[in-house]
Amino acid sequence: MSKVLTASCVGKVVTSNGVPVPGSVILSEGNGSSTGVLVLEEGEATYVTSNATDLKSLIEKAIALLEKNNTALTQIATALTSIDAKPTGGAGSAPTPVATSAIAQVNTIVTENEVIKVQMETLKGALK
Amino acid sequence: MRILCRSGHFAFYPELASDISRFASLYKVNMVREEDYYTFSFLQGLPDWSLPLYPVKNLPAIKKYSGRPWEILRENEFVYSLTLSVLVPKVSIVGMIELPSNGFYFTAPTPIIQPGLLATTGRRIMSYDGKFDFGIQRLRVREFSYV
Numbered sequence: 001m002s003k004v005l006t007a008s009c010v011g012k013v014v015t016s017n018g019v020p021v022p023g024s025v026i027l028s029e030g031n032g033s034s035t036g037v038l039v040l041e042e043g044e045a046t047y048v049t050s051n052a053t054d055l056k057s058l059i060e061k062a063i064a065l066l067e068k069n070n071t072a073l074t075q076i077a078t079a080l081t082s083i084d085a086k087p088t089g090g091a092g093s094a095p096t097p098v099a100t101s102a103i104a105q106v107n108t109i110v111t112e113n114e115v116i117k118v119q120m121e122t123l124k125g126a127l128k
Numbered sequence: 129m130r131i132l133c134r135s136g137h138f139a140f141y142p143e144l145a146s147d148i149s150r151f152a153s154l155y156k157v158n159m160v161r162e163e164d165y166y167t168f169s170f171l172q173g174l175p176d177w178s179l180p181l182y183p184v185k186n187l188p189a190i191k192k193y194s195g196r197p198w199e200i201l202r203e204n205e206f207v208y209s210l211t212l213s214v215l216v217p218k219v220s221i222v223g224m225i226e227l228p229s230n231g232f233y234f235t236a237p238t239p240i241i242q243p244g245l246l247a248t249t250g251r252r253i254m255s256y257d258g259k260f261d262f263g264i265q266r267l268r269v270r271e272f273s274y275v
Contacts, residue, residue, distance in 0.1 A: 001176065001194055001195050001196065002194060003176060003177040003194035005177065005179075016179060017179060017182050018182070019179050019180065019181045019182045020180075021179055021180075021192060022180065023192070040177050040192060040193070040194035041194060042193060042194060042195055043191065043192060043193050043203070045192050
């Protein structure tokens with residue numbers, strides 16, 4: 001006969017109803033503080049928590065990283081464009097721009113990152 | 129009326145409408161309805177789980193367990209004391225009891241047996257299943273066990 005009790009875990013010590021529960025099996029890493037439930041099945045105790053907040057935090061940090069990367073890549077593309085701009089006027093023809101394909105590749109990566117960012121926002125919103 | 133003692137927990141199963149009230153009147157006890165049986169009022173609402181140090185009625189539990197109330201008593205080695213009307217550790221029950229057999233059943237010397245008493249074998253009687261005969265106010269025990 002199983003019993004489910006509210007519980008918390010701090011420093012891998014599970015507590016329920018104000019008392020520690022020695023010998024509990026923690027079904028997660030148990031490193032960070034958490035709240036969850038303690039499932040008692042006869043003499044066995046299992047602590048279960050939700051790590052959805054951990055995943056949400058991870059996704060938010062990944063999105064922030066993508067945004068920073070895109071900012072950096074955009075700055076690189078701008079710099080390359082500036083470097084590739086050739087002076088006009090004077091005699092003779094302007095040298096051929098050489099960074100065009102590199103600039104295009106950087107811009108492609110920026111676009112792909114934006115797509116991934118949207119997908120991660122969708123994933124974050126769909127966390128169970 | 130059937131008296132079922134399981135690991136120090138009591139369940140009474142009346143046969144006649146008057147059984148419970150007669151027993152309560154005879155022995156000055158309070159009986160209450162619990163699930164499909166009657167029990168002593170103190171035993172009503174015994175939890176179906178225990179955690180070490182968390183109280184089970186008047187005693188702190190010693191083991192974590194989930195199960196029926198009598199299983200909780202068994203795991204924590206508690207019994208209901210008929211004298212004190214509270215839970216006590218089974219090791220605190222002192223005294224012996226003899227259950228002579230007439231071949232068909234055992235006859236108890238008292239109307240109800242305190243669980244935890246030592247049998248002549250030296251082991252504690254923790255459970256029994258018997259019938260209380262109002263006519264002679266004796267308990268006839270069909271079977272008993274040390275668990």
